[in-house]
Amino acid sequence: MTRLLKVARQEFRMTAANKAFVIITLLGPFLLLAVTVLPTLLAQREDGIREGTSVAVVGLEDNHWTALKEAAGAAGLSLRQGNPGDAEALKEEVRQGHLNGLLLLPENYLEADSFPYYSETGTDIALSQTLEGLTARIITAERMAREGLDPSIIENLSRPPRFRVLKASSGDAEEGQDFLSIMLTCIAFMMLIYMTVLLYGQMIGRSVIKEKSSKTVEIILSSVTPGDMMFGKLLGIGLAGIIQYTFWITLALALSRLILPGLGVETTISGVTPSNMAYLGLFFVLAYFLYSGCYAAIGSGAEDEQHMGQLGMPLLLFLIVPMVMISSIVMNPGSPFTVGLSFFPMTAPLVMLMRIIIAPPPWWQILLSIILIAVTTLLVVAAAARIFRVGILMTGKRHTLKEMLRWMRYGEKR
Amino acid sequence: MIELKNVSKSFTGLQAVDGVSFRTRPGEIFGLIGPNGAGKSTTIRMIMNILAPDSGEILFDGRPIGEKDKERIGYLPEERGLYKKVKVNEVLRYLGSLKTDDRAALQKNIDSWLEKFSLVEWKDKPVEALSKGMSQKVQFIAAVAHDPEIIFFDEPFSGLDPVSSDLLKDSILDLGRQGKTILFSTHIMDHAEKICDQIFLINRGKELLSGSLEEIKARHGRNVVTLEFSGDGRFIRDLPGVEQTMDYPRYCEVQLVEGYSPDLLLKDICGRLSLRKFEVEAPSLHKIFIGMVKDSENLTKGGPHDQAS
Numbered sequence: 001m002t003r004l005l006k007v008a009r010q011e012f013r014m015t016a017a018n019k020a021f022v023i024i025t026l027l028g029p030f031l032l033l034a035v036t037v038l039p040t041l042l043a044q045r046e047d048g049i050r051e052g053t054s055v056a057v058v059g060l061e062d063n064h065w066t067a068l069k070e071a072a073g074a075a076g077l078s079l080r081q082g083n084p085g086d087a088e089a090l091k092e093e094v095r096q097g098h099l100n101g102l103l104l105l106p107e108n109y110l111e112a113d114s115f116p117y118y119s120e121t122g123t124d125i126a127l128s129q130t131l132e133g134l135t136a137r138i139i140t141a142e143r144m145a146r147e148g149l150d151p152s153i154i155e156n157l158s159r160p161p162r163f164r165v166l167k168a169s170s171g172d173a174e175e176g177q178d179f180l181s182i183m184l185t186c187i188a189f190m191m192l193i194y195m196t197v198l199l200y201g202q203m204i205g206r207s208v209i210k211e212k213s214s215k216t217v218e219i220i221l222s223s224v225t226p227g228d229m230m231f232g233k234l235l236g237i238g239l240a241g242i243i244q245y246t247f248w249i250t251l252a253l254a255l256s257r258l259i260l261p262g263l264g265v266e267t268t269i270s271g272v273t274p275s276n277m278a279y280l281g282l283f284f285v286l287a288y289f290l291y292s293g294c295y296a297a298i299g300s301g302a303e304d305e306q307h308m309g310q311l312g313m314p315l316l317l318f319l320i321v322p323m324v325m326i327s328s329i330v331m332n333p334g335s336p337f338t339v340g341l342s343f344f345p346m347t348a349p350l351v352m353l354m355r356i357i358i359a360p361p362p363w364w365q366i367l368l369s370i371i372l373i374a375v376t377t378l379l380v381v382a383a384a385a386r387i388f389r390v391g392i393l394m395t396g397k398r399h400t401l402k403e404m405l406r407w408m409r410y411g412e413k414r
Numbered sequence: 415m416i417e418l419k420n421v422s423k424s425f426t427g428l429q430a431v432d433g434v435s436f437r438t439r440p441g442e443i444f445g446l447i448g449p450n451g452a453g454k455s456t457t458i459r460m461i462m463n464i465l466a467p468d469s470g471e472i473l474f475d476g477r478p479i480g481e482k483d484k485e486r487i488g489y490l491p492e493e494r495g496l497y498k499k500v501k502v503n504e505v506l507r508y509l510g511s512l513k514t515d516d517r518a519a520l521q522k523n524i525d526s527w528l529e530k531f532s533l534v535e536w537k538d539k540p541v542e543a544l545s546k547g548m549s550q551k552v553q554f555i556a557a558v559a560h561d562p563e564i565i566f567f568d569e570p571f572s573g574l575d576p577v578s579s580d581l582l583k584d585s586i587l588d589l590g591r592q593g594k595t596i597l598f599s600t601h602i603m604d605h606a607e608k609i610c611d612q613i614f615l616i617n618r619g620k621e622l623l624s625g626s627l628e629e630i631k632a633r634h635g636r637n638v639v640t641l642e643f644s645g646d647g648r649f650i651r652d653l654p655g656v657e658q659t660m661d662y663p664r665y666c667e668v669q670l671v672e673g674y675s676p677d678l679l680l681k682d683i684c685g686r687l688s689l690r691k692f693e694v695e696a697p698s699l700h701k702i703f704i705g706m707v708k709d710s711e712n713l714t715k716g717g718p719h720d721q722a723s
Contacts, residue, residue, distance in 0.1 A: 003512055219509060
């Protein structure tokens with residue numbers, strides 16, 4: 001076994017045989033679930049109304065009341081008619097939580113622009129909007145009828161035609177993904193890469209700093225080269241990360257494919273396909289090595305963790321840019337700016353992954369992006385090893401990025 | 415065999431090592447001696463290829479040191495540390511495995527060293543549970559567990575209590591007797607005097623003197639004999655070979671002419687006095703060293719020491 005692998009094995013052991021690692025591995029899926037499934041669940045909850053929801057209506061004429069009650073019943077909402085004299089008592093019932101809402105119509109409600117609705121919480125938007133829509137329809141229909149117009153004709157005429165968006169790359173047969181679904185997938189994938197890359201990158205940076213502060217570095221360097229040590233760390237800790245990732249992704253796929261449908265929860269995230277997951281894995285690995293290499297370099301020159309945080313700010317920026325730009329990237333994946341970002345190594349892992357999810361670019365573009373990231377990673381790790389060689393024995397002083405760049409040239413002399 | 419030829423290294427504005435040359439022979443305990451900041455650790459780091467020399471050559475069996483050669487070397491750095499959360503045995507196995515593939519022999523050595531240092535019960539405890547002295551012993555084991563031919567000890571005794579210090583000293587002497595080449599650095603002359611065959615005295619990155627301990631003492635010793643006796647000793651100052659005497663109430667210090675053997679003096683005074691004590695005063699390395707450093711300091715008239723070691 002080469003020394004590189006021995007270092008990697010030990011680093012893996014020190015990372016994985018650790019309570020924090022086990023806890024994060026086990027808690028990770030819940031985080032993932034929160035990011036991917038929760039928005040879907042919440043979105044579903046919006047159109048649905050909880051069973052047993054009841055609202056009192058006061059002041060509606062009998063024929064309108066019958067129509068509203070029928071329409072509400074179809075939406076799963078049970079209505080109760082109240083006398084105008086009971087308004088105060090009903091309000092109290094809403095306050096107590098026995099009623100979910102109270103609609104109080106004024107006498108001339110057909111002419112009114114608005115009328116009061118008392119809600120249990122004030123934020124029960126799904127309920128109030130549903131009821132508002134139903135009431136408005138009945139009242140506008142009545143207004144049309146009074147002017148001698150047939151509401152059904154008007155409704156039929158004013159029905160706007162809608163777009164049926166198809167994704168050209170998926171062929172005509174397949175229904176296109178909707179904006180929300182792509183957006184959710186992109187956000188979820190991006191968050192996942194962002195969090196893990198940052199987590200592991202900083203773990204590597206800390207591990208390098210620890211090597212210096214615990215003074216183990218000289219013993220290790222008396223046996224292995226700084227390059228072996230760096231790559232060993234990246235491989236060992238990276239392997240722990242990949243195991244963690246595999247566990248998470250498998251669990252997420254199992255949940256979204258097997259368990260959630262079984263529970264009757266329909267996930268609308270059509271972007272979570274096996275091929276997209278494979279690309280997620282690939283770009284995670286690329287982003288991991290690139291950013292870990294950067295953090296290793298920063299850790300080599302940093303005095304302590306706080307100093308590393310300062311030096312790492314520019315790196316963070318590269319990760320944040322694609323997150324801020326996410327909606328413009330999703331809406332316009334072919335813009336020169338987006339394409340440029342998908343080739344610029346520091347942003348490429350995130351942006352190229354998004355482009356692939358939205359509309360797969362030509363294969364050579366994907367390949368080029370991957371090659372650019374890989375080459376940059378190699379350069380960064382080599383630079384990290386050099387900075388490490390020089391920075392390692394210089395404790396007690398805070399160095400600037402400029403100084404560290406100079407060390408890269410020092411390190412060439414071996 | 416390790417050979418340094420005119421090796422220099424400077425850090426921004428500091429000449430840490432300045433034209434140092436020496437060679438160590440197999441089976442020899444070589445002492446690299448000097449005050450703090452003299453350039454000892456920098457020299458050892460350059461031999462270990464952790465730092466690159468600015469100029470000069472470092473040869474290992476006549477050729478530049480390679481990665482493979484590191485397996486034959488054991489190293490106890492001055493800046494010591496171990497992974498705190500990892501168990502003692504695991505750390506030793508890991509560090510050893512970077513040097514050797516013979517895991518069985520490695521474990522055997524680790525066990526016997528732990529036994530020797532009474533650390534067996536700590537074998538499966540994390541390093542952070544050890545006291546400073548214990549972890550220093552573990553570091554020592556890490557340097558020797560893979561049974562290297564050549565061992566570098568950089569300030570091996572710093573921070574050890576006298577008992578542990580003696581234990582370590584005996585171990586180093588043992589290793590020397592086994593034929594290992596040992597290079598060790600210290601600023602404590604007493605240790606050097608007890609252990610080293612060869613001495614290399616370094617100050618401000620430059621060689622002050624080198625050679626075997628006997629040579630150095632012979633070269634720098636004042637030829638002085640201390641006498642304690644009863645009777646009239648005034649005749650001593652007129653004896654052949656006596657340069658001058660210093661008479662004290664209870665004893666007398668006799669300075670002999672350079673090269674004149676104390677044995678001849680003993681022969682001359684025998685029977686003429688009732689002698690209680692006859693001692694050839696060997697100059698301690700400590701005295702030689704202090705004298706040399708002071709002399710060189712007066713010559714260079716430099717500021718306070720601030721070099722990185």
